[in-house]
Amino acid sequence: MKKCEKCRNEFNTLYRVKYLSKHYSKKDWVFICKVCLLIVKPRNDNYTYGGTWKG
Ligand SMILES: [Zn+2]
Numbered sequence: 001m002k003k004c005e006k007c008r009n010e011f012n013t014l015y016r017v018k019y020l021s022k023h024y025s026k027k028d029w030v031f032i033c034k035v036c037l038l039i040v041k042p043r044n045d046n047y048t049y050g051g052t053w054k055g
Helices: 034-040
Strands: 013-018 028-031 048-054
Touching: 013 034, 028 034
Parallel strands: none
Antiparallel strands: 013 028, 013 048
């Protein structure tokens, strides 16, 4: 199990993405769950998918 960076819940499957511009976040890649992915993805120019993590 691993924690989602956004909602802080634990999941067996997380998605490695970039979704914030560097101006707002020093972190590049973060692991987020599918629910959060669907929230941050639409119309996001900063969104980049980097793989799936499975626990
Ligand atoms: Zn989440």
